[in-house]
Amino acid sequence: MKRLHLFLAVGAVVVFSGAFAGLAAAQEGAAGATAQLEDTDGNTVGQATFTEGPNGVTINATLQPGQQAVEPGEHGIHVHETGSISPDFEAAGEHLNPSNAKHGFNNPEGPHAGDLENIFVNDDGSASYTTTDERITLSGASNSLLDSDGSALVIHKSADDYQTDPSGDSGDRVAAGIIRASASGESTTAGRTTGGPLPGSGGLGLGSPSVLLPTVALLLGLGVLGFSVLRRR
Helix, strand or coil: CHHHHHHHHHHHHHHHHHHHHHHHHHHHCCCEEEEEEECCCCCEEEEEEEEEECCEEEEEEEECCCCCCCCCEEECEEEECCCCCCCCHHHHCCECCCCCCCCCCCCCCCCCCCECCCEEECCCCCEEEEEEECCCECCCCCCECCCCCCCEEEEECCCCCCCCCCCCCCCCEEEEEECEECCCCEEEECCEEEECCCCHHHCCCCCCHHHHHHHHHHHHHHHHHHHHHHHHC
């Protein structure tokens, strides 16, 4: 019976530690990225956030009122294959398309991984846009936005017709931004980027889930082990 109690105690330590460590890793590893959208003169006209979830990457983009780079109306918007917009937006390359598909949701051989629904701009130049792309990720695959050469978000002059290869007849590139991984301590949420406190000395803070949760798990496990030892006496 005593051996059974000891076995159960050790098992509890392992289970608690694994569960809490897994939760900590999930929280610490939540992927996010941002892009500052600029016009062809380098002026900021908006921003975008990218948040990975179970159904793909959710993109929230906004254009600020008064911007004149993207005219009122419907416009094509796509993820492009290279994280560069200098010396001009052509540096972003073509659409992200690791599977060599054709362009467009209405194309039987499409769409590209980087194809997105059109964005609509209001009369005052503002826009608020949300979509989820299940064909892209933020890490670990050929369709990652954050691979070795990066990627960019590009808005075009005209609407995407969702069919014509290679870019839906959407015209010139009028606004773009390099997609970058969110800085440490910064979280992306729907429609905004929120800064948070960074750990001191370049390390993990004591309140970090990857430190706090395993510590709690260890204490709980030791408590169970201690209780078992006391019962053996």
